[in-house]
Amino acid sequence: MKGSRQNEGFHTVEVGETAFTVLERYQNLRQVGTGAQGVVAAAYDTQLKQNVAIKKLSRPFQNVTHAKRAYRELRLMSLVNHKNIIRLMNVFTSQKTLEDFQDVYMVMELMEANLSQVVNLELDHERLSYLLYQLLCGVRHLHAAGIIHRDLKPSNIAVKSDCSLKILDFGLARTANQGFLMTPYVVTRYYRSPEVILGMSYSGTVDIWSIGCIFGEMVRGQVLFPGSDHIDQWNKIIETLGSPTPEFVNRLQPAVSNYVRTRPHYRGMSFSRLFPDGCFPTESGGSRALAAQARDLLQKMLELDPNKRINIDDALRHPYTNIWYEPSEVEAPPPLQYDNSLDERELTVEQWREELWREVINWR
């Protein structure tokens, strides 16, 4: 596709509807998809002689939500280093001054698909348990850095045909506004935990709930709790899993516990009805035992009460996943701690523009 040389060392190429102005070293750009923050292209890096993914953040400082997410992602990606979290290989902008600063390009490892394109496949237990193990390893590493993702879903997880898996982003900042985005992009809430939906205080087990929803979807081939909004999301969860205990309800803020108490009482479905043997792969012998192990782990992850929900380390030692247990992968040296106070800062768009500019030009 014809490109045009705009300024030294860069060339501009149309990727779908979006103009990418990238360093000369990146050639053969082709679109792989569009996420919440912008367009992602695959490219060939003529210096490293390998394929890469390039994500274009268009005017990431256009509002506080975009700016916070972009800044946090740049900081966090430079902080963590784990095989199950996408690696940031380069960051650049073609603009030469803060005044002209418009776009940020993030160069990352190229995967082959995101998990949304895989959840409908009939995966055997070996692949299913390996994907689940890698997701738990990646999230454990984030938690070791003091990062709680809170927004894990199939579209921000990427995979390759060799069944390797990488988490693509770092989810929601503590103070992120939960729903309204300027873009037509729809926020998917299907995987958000009860404590996030109900505005409770939360801990790392919010991510275990999301992983349970993703795991359950890979088994069932359909979204477990496809709520149209937070109310509908909650109703679908309690209709399926049963109503929360009074002890859980008493921990809610008054207005929320009053609402929750108005809901009809549901017993919930048994997990052998929710995930019957028929929806598990039936390959070589022992698959019934594996189905029972998978169902047991699902039940412990999809526990409504975060205090009773299985934690990451116990999930990694569960019979269904511990077959893959490698201390070097699970206990990879904890990265530096992320200073969450950065999330609390309330800056103007102009201040965020400067912060982002500094992050980009000072990047390694």
Ligand SMILES: CN(c1nccc(-c2cnc3ccccn23)n1)C1CCCCC1
């Ligand atoms: C936000 N996204 C994203 N961020 C960073 C890296 C990648 C990436 C790397 N390799 C591949 C291969 C296929 C699809 C995506 N990727 N994707 C995606 C945008 C499209 C929808 C899925 C997420």
